[in-house]
Amino acid sequence: MHRLIPLLSALSLSGPALAAEIWVTNEKDDTISVIDIGTLEVVRTIPTGERPRGITFSKDHSRVYICASDSDTVQVMDPETGEILHDLPSGEDPEQFVLHPNDRHLYIANEDDAVTTVVDTETRKVIAQINVGIEPEGMAVSPDGKIAITTSETTNMAHWIDTETRELFANTLVDARPRHAEFTAGGSELWVSSEIGGTITVFDTATQTEKGKIEFEVKGVHPDRVQPVGFEFTTDEKTAFVALGPSNHVAVVNAETLEVEDYILVGRRVWHMAFSPDKSLLFTTNGVSGDVTVIDVAKREAIKSIKVGRFPWGAALRP
Amino acid sequence: MHRLGLFIAGLALTAQAAFADLNVPVVYLRQEVDRPPTLSNLDPIPDDLGEMGARLGLADNMTTGSFLGQTYELDTISVPVGGDLLEAARSALAQSPFLILDAPASDQTRIADLPEAQSALLFNASSADNALRDKDCRANLLHTLPSYxxxxxxxxxxxxxxxxxxxxxxxxxxxxxxxxxxxxxxxxxxxxxxxxxxxxxxxxxxxxxxxxxxxxxxxxxxxxxxxxxxxxxxxxxxxxxxxxxxxxxxxxxxxxxxxTAWAPVVEQWGAAQLQSRFQDLANRAMRPRDYAAWAAMRSIGEAVTRTTSADPATLRAFMLSDGFELAGFKGRPLSYRNWNGQLRQPIPLVTPRALVAQAPLEGYLHQRTELDTLGLDAPESACAAFR
CATH class of the missing domain: 3.40.50.2300 (Response regulator)
Structure with missing residues (x-):
């Protein structure tokens, strides 16, 4: 309890944060668990299509997009009511996606199909399909919207897509089983995590060349089990939090020196994560233990675990 | 077809000049055997056992290769019972230095001992025989199927x-x-x-x-x-x-x-994707020998991708080095034991309906990797060919 008090007072300072929510997709429950950031409790459970994984909100947060992988569709939901407004044609087995800064085009990784599908969320039409490597998964788009990235888990590449022509302009090898990609440093760097390789590769966006690699070492855990998946950056982009899968830890990485500063013990097989609005709290989805760990970002400590559905996978903030 | 057009156009724009164009032919060589009669005929053994795993590995390699200017081919040579296996092996080796062997252990050593095979790289994807990883090992023969x-x-x-x-x-x-x-x-x-x-x-x-x-x-x-x-x-x-x-x-x-090496109930660690790709290709579930042949094909692909070479000696050296990691859908990277050429891998323990556990189990420790608590370890191995 003593930990909760400073936390709550910190939250009350941030005002509207009290109403903010973290939305978590439960891959094997076909539901979303909605966590109230004020109370750190699940306040709603919303049914979805089959095997929900990727989740993201529209810019104004009036709609939420959900990859319902086994329903072969992207669902569009009204977050107020939890009602499915309509489905988007997504291509087969959509796993993960990213919304272009234009708030209109969704870039979707079709895991079973070796394709990236681009969907116009307004016309609800597929506007392009781009052949990529086997088992596309990680998706990112540069802040200026000019580059989209798909990582392919079995081909072990980051595929660089020109969003104007919707064609590949580079394919760069990374270590085995790339899972997640994010642009950082104003878009000048691309980070790609490799689950089986156990690394994050940092690329220079301008030249698409490797400029660094992050390796992890968790005490008492064999390197084979240290498997980076999702990661997120703090507001100043100086620190990254990296989910390390079955090692059950989140790494805290100095984004400038690429050195790991800390490891935080969380739930079992940690996948993805989302921040609270002021980025003071971080919520990680722990697939095997079926819960979400809440991390105090300043203290780099786990402060609570919250039971959600079976196999929580994706996480998104609704401010 | 419309996708292919886009795709080729996409490739033409990509700057891949750094990668030399490589073509990697592979032969799947099968010695057919008389199968013993069994009491039940509920589970017939598919004729394309093993081969379809190699086909899926080929498709996976081709996709990766398409971004790097690398192509792969797979031919199957099947020798009937009583046929001349060594002659077939010689003609396979004339086509390609990479053979995936689907044959009993004694046939595999006969092939590995052919003069034509000395600079080749062979994969045992069918025999669990311990001696092949021990006193009967051959330097040009790697093993993707787990041993007994x-x-x-x-x-x-x-x-x-x-x-x-x-x-x-x-x-x-x-x-x-x-x-x-x-x-x-x-x-x-x-x-x-x-x-x-x-x-x-x-x-x-x-x-x-x-x-x-x-x-x-x-x-x-x-x-x-x-x-x-x-x-x-x-x-x-x-x-x-x-x-x-x-x-x-x-x-x-x-x-x-x-x-077992593989079973339809293995679904974690992205395995569901491999299972569904195999099901789509073969119209049946993936079996252990399919997995072993897939792993052989993918090992070749992974080594070609990382070394940009199709030279068997270069690929063998890379596969046996610390740099080689195969993502085999079993939750941790697979690699080859450099003392006998066996592919290290977790072993699922399954019932027909569920994965019960996956070895190595927690608590079985090893100074190198827990995967080496399974099978012959370096000090026990009488394999001299890799020294």
């Missing part, structure tokens, strides 16, 4: 964890059954357990009709035990043992809880 010893060690780790220390064994009398039974005995000793009683299965009666009468009597004198082991690699009689034993205990080995 890896499977039996996996099962014994599980039994030990459960404290099922009192074991009993029923083994068939065919060479494969005896080889697996030997491995089970070795593993029991390795993990400090004992097989207290053993019997050899030698029934002529039709167990489909009278297992309920015969098996209780057959197992009555085995006494008390925690776990009954079955060595029945052709899946002849084993299926009739469970639930019919005199003393009611679980069954494991070739039936019941089965340690």
């Amino acid at each position: 010893q890896m499977r039996s060690d996996a099962l014994m780790q599980f039994a030990r964890t459960k404290r099922w220390d009192a074991l009993t064994l029923i083994a068939g009398s065919r060479p494969d059954d005896m080889a697996f039974a030997d491995a089970l005995r070795n593993s029991a000793a390795k993990f400090g357990m004992k097989i207290a009683a053993e019997k050899t299965w030698a029934f002529d009666a039709d167990m489909r009709r009278n297992a309920a009468q015969e098996v209780p009597l057959f197992t009555q004198d085995l006494g008390k035990y925690d776990l009954m082991l079955i060595a029945d690699e052709a899946q002849d009689f084993g299926r009739y043992i469970a639930y019919n034993t005199w003393y009611p205990r679980p069954v494991a080995g070739s039936e019941g809880l089965v340690p």
Whole structure:
């Protein structure tokens, strides 16, 4: 309890944060668990299509997009009511996606199909399909919207897509089983995590060349089990939090020196994560233990675990 | 087709000049064998067993290769029973230095010893024979199928964890059954357990009709035990043992809880994607030998991608180095043991409906990697060809 008090007072300072929510997709429950950031409790459970994984909100947060992988569709939901407004044609087995800064085009990784599908969320039409490597998964788009990235888990590449022509302009090898990609440093760097390789590769966006690699070492855990998946950056982009899968830890990485500063013990097989609005709290989805760990970002400590559905996978903030 | 157009246009724009165009031909060489008759014909063995795994590996390699200017080919040569395997091997080696072998252990060493094979790289994707990884090993022969010893060690780790220390064994009398039974005995000793009683299965009666009468009597004198082991690699009689034993205990080995390279119930670690790709290609579930052939093909692909070479010596050196990591959908990177060429891999322990556990189990430690608690370790191996 003593930990909760400073936390709550910190939250009350941030005002509207009290109403903010973290939305978590439960891959094997076909539901979303909605966590109230004020109370750190699940306040709603919303049914979805089959095997929900990727989740993201529209810019104004009036709609939420959900990859319902086994329903072969992207669902569009009204977050107020939890009602499915309509489905988007997504291509087969959509796993993960990213919304272009234009708030209109969704870039979707079709895991079973070796394709990236681009969907116009307004016309609800597929506007392009781009052949990529086997088992596309990680998706990112540069802040200026000019580059989209798909990582392919079995081909072990980051595929660089020109969003104007919707064609590949580079394919760069990374270590085995790339899972997640994010642009950082104003878009000048691309980070790609490799689950089986156990690394994050940092690329220079301008030249698409490797400029660094992050390796992890968790005490008492064999390197084979240290498997980076999702990661997120703090507001100043100086620190990254990296989910390390079955090692059950989140790494805290100095984004400038690429050195790991800390490891935080969380739930079992940690996948993805989302921040609270002021980025003071971080919520990680722990697939095997079926819960979400809440991390105090300043203290780099786990402060609570919250039971959600079976196999929580994706996480998104609704401010 | 419309996708292909886009795709080729996309490639033309990509700057891939750094990668030389490479073509990598591979031959899947099968020695057909007479399969022993089995009591049940519920589970026929597919004619394309193994080969379809190599085909899927080819498709995976081709996709990666398309971004790097690398292409792959796969030919299958199938030698009938009594046919001239060595002649077929020579003509395969004239086509390609990379062979995936689907043949009994003794045939594999004959192929590996051919003068034409000395600079080739061969993959054993079909034989679990321990000796092939031990005194009969060959420097040009890598093994993607786990050995009997890896499977039996996996099962014994599980039994030990459960404290099922009192074991009993029923083994068939065919060479494969005896080889697996030997491995089970070795593993029991390795993990400090004992097989207290053993019997050899030698029934002529039709167990489909009278297992309920015969098996209780057959197992009555085995006494008390925690776990009954079955060595029945052709899946002849084993299926009739469970639930019919005199003393009611679980069954494991070739039936019941089965340690295996691969099974349809493996779905974690992205395996569901591999399973569905295989199902789409082959119209059936992926079996252990399919997985082994897939892993052989993917090992070639991974090594070609990372070295941008199609030279067998270069690829072999890379595969046996610390730099090689194959993502094999078993939760951790797979690599080759540099003392006998065996692909290190976790071993799922499965029932027909679920993955029960995956070895190495927690608590079995090793100074190098826990994966080396499964199968022959360097100090035990009599393999000299890799030194």
